[in-house]
Amino acid sequence: MxxxxxxxxxxxxxxxxxxxxxxxxxxxxxxxxxxxxxxxxxxxxxxxxxxxxxxxxxxxxxxxxxxxxxxxxxxxxxxxxxxxxxxxxxxxxxxxxxxxxxxxxxxxxxxxxxxxxxxxxxxxxxxxxxxxxxxxxxxxxxxxxxxxxxxxxxxxxxxxxxxxxxxxxxxAVVKEAELRALKSQVNPHFIFNSLNSVRALIDEDPQRARSAVTQLANMLRYSLQSGSNQTVPFEDELTVVNDYLALEQVRHEERLRLKLDIAPGTLRRVLPPMLLQTLVENAVKYGISTRASGGEVSIAARIENHDLLIEVRNPGHLSERRDRVNSESTGLGLRNALDRLQLLCGDDATIDLRQTGADEVTATVVVPQSNVDLASPRLKAEPRATLKPALSER
Structure with missing residues (x-):
């Protein structure tokens, strides 16, 4: 106040x-x-x-x-x-x-x-x-x-x-200061990674490079618009992830595939800005970039006990040191995501990173809806590039 x-x-x-x-x-x-x-x-x-x-x-x-x-x-x-x-x-x-x-x-x-x-x-x-x-x-x-x-x-x-x-x-003042500090760390985190993808296209395919610049501009616009909001609708997060994955496809080509299983009732639920993008970025970094054959990133969302539950799956293996979200090997992005989530939603909010199959890692996020603003305004819609067929919805 x-x-x-x-x-x-x-x-x-x-x-x-x-x-x-x-x-x-x-x-x-x-x-x-x-x-x-x-x-x-x-x-x-x-x-x-x-x-x-x-x-x-x-x-x-x-x-x-x-x-x-x-x-x-x-x-x-x-x-x-x-x-x-x-x-x-x-x-x-x-x-x-x-x-x-x-x-x-x-x-x-x-x-x-x-x-x-x-x-x-x-x-x-x-x-x-x-x-x-x-x-x-x-x-x-x-x-x-x-x-x-x-x-x-x-x-x-x-x-x-x-x-x-x-x-x-x-x-409240301390909480707001902590959120601003965490946001200032998250924004450059995804911007620098995206710029690397655009740079690789400049000489090879100028037309695709221009499209990639448009997609990056959409992401930057979203980052600036959402910076003043504590929460955003899940639908807006899916849209910015669409732009992010389109940029990542520049580097990975057909090695990157996507499956979506999104329950309709989840789209108007809210979560901290850039939370889903951080999870997907982590999945691409550890599950796709390290494999010559690439793999599939799966995003599922549903309502469970009135809370928003999101699962992001990618191929890979977790060592014992990666069994916990707050371990050093998971990087700054996930640690900041958990900190922001719990500052906004309380200790009931969780991010759980586990080995769920022989060659599958799942990040499960629970976003309680009782302690957040359910009437979070929609951000201004912008034209989005369509993903290639390799990124298909289930």
């Missing part, structure tokens, strides 16, 4: 927290007002246990609650200014107790001062004024301690959520 958008999101979140605070204050102290009215009504007449409340009684309770609202609000401003919300519980607890008592003292002074001083009510005969003051502080302390507890518990969870959001933002 761009920095400016982060600022807007943080500002909106700050306003939402402010609105929530106001709502909680009004609702909480309104409930406290009605609770105090109930108890004042119940204890109005000690003999009967209930009694009617005068307007003065209601006004007194309203004043007491209003004072509590003001005291807690201004206490919040000091708490924010002193940075207490960032403290841990061990450091915060003694401060909470001291703050609760201080708030209760101020609340009691203002409430009883108004009741006995301004309203000129008489002190109860059966209780001394200092004791009445201490009782008021004790009662108010329970309320202020409860208020502080709710306030700090909310901010503990809010701080945890903010740290989690910051961690996710950082992870």
């Amino acid at each position: 761009p920095p400016f958008e982060n600022i807007l999101v943080d500002a909106n979140r700050q306003r939402a927290r402010g609105r929530l605070y106001v709502i909680c204050q009004l609702v909480g102290f309104t409930l406290l007002f009605f609770a105090q009215l109930f108890f004042a009504h119940f204890f109005k007449n000690p003999d009967t246990g209930y009694g009617s409340l005068s307007f003065t009684d209601v006004l007194t309770q309203f004043h007491s609650v209003f004072v509590g609202l003001i005291v807690t609000h201004f206490s919040r401003r000091y708490i924010d200014a002193w940075g207490w919300k960032e403290h841990g519980w061990l450091k915060l607890l003694p401060r909470m107790v001291a703050m609760a008592i201080a708030m209760a003292v101020v609340w009691t002074i203002l409430a009883q001062g108004w009741y006995f001083g301004v309203m000129r009510h008489e002190f109860p005969e059966n209780i001394l004024p200092p004791l009445l003051f201490l009782i008021g502080i004790l009662n108010s302390s329970f309320i202020t301690m409860g208020w502080l507890s709710v306030y700090f518990i909310y901010h503990v969870f809010d701080r945890f959520n903010r740290s989690e959001i910051a961690r996710l933002r950082l992870a």
Whole structure:
């Protein structure tokens, strides 16, 4: 997410927290007002246990609650200014107790001062004024301690959520940087190999060389267009592989053959750009280029457990050191393909390279669709050269 958008999101979140605070204050102290009215009504007449409340009684309770609202609000401003919300519980607890008592003292002074001083009510005969003051502080302390507890518990969870959001933002930035770094390694990887094929044609067959340049231009265009996309439709990957194999046929002639077994439901599924091309390039490099007789590259795709499963087969043998995708002998392309795939789709995404026959190697790719953008836009279609009959579809 761009920095400016982060600022807007943080500002909106700050306003939402402010609105929530106001709502909680009004609702909480309104409930406290009605609770105090109930108890004042119940204890109005000690003999009967209930009694009617005068307007003065209601006004007194309203004043007491209003004072509590003001005291807690201004206490919040000091708490924010002193940075207490960032403290841990061990450091915060003694401060909470001291703050609760201080708030209760101020609340009691203002409430009883108004009741006995301004309203000129008489002190109860059966209780001394200092004791009445201490009782008021004790009662108010329970309320202020409860208020502080709710306030700090909310901010503990809010701080945890903010740290989690910051961690996710950082992870997204790191992920994007890693993807860009891997893409910058993949693009030159196939470009240089393709240029070698075009160079071999310049003197031998200029007409085919021009066609090969067109095919290479299509690949470069696709690489540039897909560079800004995290995923592309599988159909677009098949199209660029068509151009790549047409270029490779320049070198290998009839030694390179192709079979396709593509389930129709796979064409609109998505995968990282250049993933299929990397697999096919690896198959040609290790299965066709090293054999005088060449061989057949087979591409199959189907949906399995809602995921896109791709199999690329080529003739050849794997040594024990090539049994794993991340071994040094498989080259930069497959390692980058696996890294990009897992960065986008998670650890459920796999690339498995195995010996599946006496003279057959299969690269199997599982692309989970639940963690990727299924609505990835189609790239702009360009005219494609038709493959020679030797590259036929099953």
